[in-house]
Amino acid sequence: MTRAKVTAPGLKRRLGWAGLLAWAALGLPGISVADDVNSTGLAVTEDTVKVGILHSITGTMAISETGSVQAEKLAIEQINAQGGVLGRKIEYIQEDGASDWPTFAEKARKLLVNDKVATVFGCWTSASRKAVLPVFEQYNGMLYYPTFYEGLEQSPNVIYTGQEATQQILASIDWVVKEKGAKTFYLLGSDYIWPRTSNKIARKHIEKKGLKVVGEEYYPLGHTQFNSVINKIKLRKPDVIFASVVGGSNVAFYKQLKAAGIDLTKEKPLLLTISVTEDEILGIGGENVEGAYASMKYFQSLDNPNNEAFVKAFKERWGDDIVIGDVTQAAYLGPWLWKAAVEKAGSFDVDKIREVFPGIELKTAPEGYVRIHENHHLWSKARIGQAQKDGQYKVVYETEDLMEPDPFPEGYK
């Protein structure tokens, strides 16, 4: 995939200023169509447009990010089959962030500066997003970021297609309090910014209702010994374990819970997680998570025509055994939202697209209906599913209205 690159600084050196002027005068042949559709020199020709896909396909995050890559490729292929964006076929350049944050920054720079991609779909962890953010702001690129995350951010150069923390947490806590009569909570998470921020929001919300948090604990990423916390949980008997353990630790956590005799189907205590999607259940094993509740905006089992078509297409493209989690669906929204925005703006220019963002909607989203808020997050419904033995979630609750994204909740400003 090494392609001949022609970058302005390189050319300048080779041709000198006079040569560069002559070259520019010829209308930058082969690089751009200098009109309203593309006035900033992006990699857009008469019939193609280049975009970037930037996820980890190697390293510890690969297992999580693969679904996002597949979803983005599927969306791009479907858009192309429908005739592309503004009549141009999408070509993607994929780069590997390698679960390594400076690599993400390096590759983002390459995509924006060398490849001049019109937009980038990518990143998964907050750390990788934070690493590429300055690059996107400096070169005025646009990133579609799929993961549910802690909020506290609102960049003009990012569209957040997953839930921010309040969308995921507030409705689910209201639900366990109202439907399950929960009074005491035990907060448990992996030790990094997302669980910590999520638990802060949760704690605030719980205490505002006059209810009690009886424990709050964090374990390093990759931790596998949860026996001591399980013993504490048994001692303090909370009504709800609010869990935001991520990655491989989940396997150990749920197995040890079960081994310690805590049967989640009995709901004593009830377990509410914001971090276990269908993808994670594959690793944990359905029989170990059975009965747990998850708060997400999307479950593979959602019953609506959009989702049916999406799941069918996804399985046709990537194999029957595949499961689709919340983030995968959010990643699938990226290319479609971008297409809608480009077509509304009539241009690939990032600045023009940014102006039309608020109110861009997607009626064909697998999760139902979504709309872009002024704050670059999505209006979407919050849902609660209960894990089944077969590794799927059964949807037990969804909010009536779309929830407004609020990346800077009160007290966090």
Added chain:
Amino acid sequence: MKTTPSASSLMSRENLYFLVLAALLLLVFPVLLDAFRLNLVGKYLTYAFVAVGLVLCWGKGGILSLGQGVFFGLGGYCMAMFLKLEASSPEATASQSTPGIPDFMDWNQVTELPWFWQPFHSFSFTLIAVVMVPVILAFIIGVAMFKRRVGGVYFAIITQAIAAILTILIIGQQGFTGGANGITDLRTLMGWDIRGNEAKTVLYFVTSGLLLACVLLARHVLGSKLGRILVAMRDQEDRVRFSGYDVASFKVFVFCLAAALSGIGGALFTLQVGFMSPSFVGIVPSIEMVIFCAVGGRHSLLGAVYGALLVNAAKTGFSESFPELWLYAMGALFIAVVLAFPNGIAGLYQRYLMPLEKKILGGLGKAANTPPTAAARRMEETP
């Protein structure tokens, strides 16, 4: 110092190699590469500082440290703290509940700048801290370990544990350190925007210049009596001890020197990449840095620089060309190094290219060697 003819010709050759590296870094790369690639090379070179330090303490001194990332990270964090404070002026952070402190502190309900952040308002303090913080930690570790004659594998394991501890500490204290995300969104250095291409090019030259200076410094250390004691210690520690030398102090010194070099590398890394995160502190990057050194040849200072360049360039190149397969290519490269040329690039060069070079140069006679020899003599005479 009296030099035998063969030693002086060796010196001259080393000078020649050094000049080749200098030309490569200061002339060839800037001319051939565009700003983006040049910036990448600049980033690779910051790892070369660590690799040079490892040649000193591992290759020559026989102290294998699997925790050089700690020192790299500390240097980087010192620089990042200064830059972050500059980026968090009260005007720039007016929307926060406590303006004037870094954004991540505000998110974590920290309302006051912690005491250990205060001195990083000063640039001169920061420059000193970049070197001294790693050195002080290395000194403490060194004294605690070497005075008790802990060495070899045990020392390697302890350095690795320290890398793990520091990572956990940084991630856990996210209100004070930025946690797993690190310290991000760094903008200016003393009002000078470090994000643009021109700034990156300037930083590249600063990095190259400092690296060359550090290589010279390391060479000076190795050329001195101290260097010989280091090698002697590596080969027969007890004999050196019985000869009356305080082995532990020499070890502490070389370990501190390696830490200082790593710290400088880390600070330059922060400047060029624009952020610092705990992922450079932990075990994996620390081991990677040892690999750079091994690929280049752990006995050769210049080899270490080439090793850092080659491994990182291969990483970038492979991963751009084969995003799905590149790790296998890297794995193959490392296996090849261990199996086929255990002394790295430098070893390969000495074994295959040097005889060839001798044949060619031998024909040209001594005339060609004269200027560098003179330079070498001058160097040796300088106190």
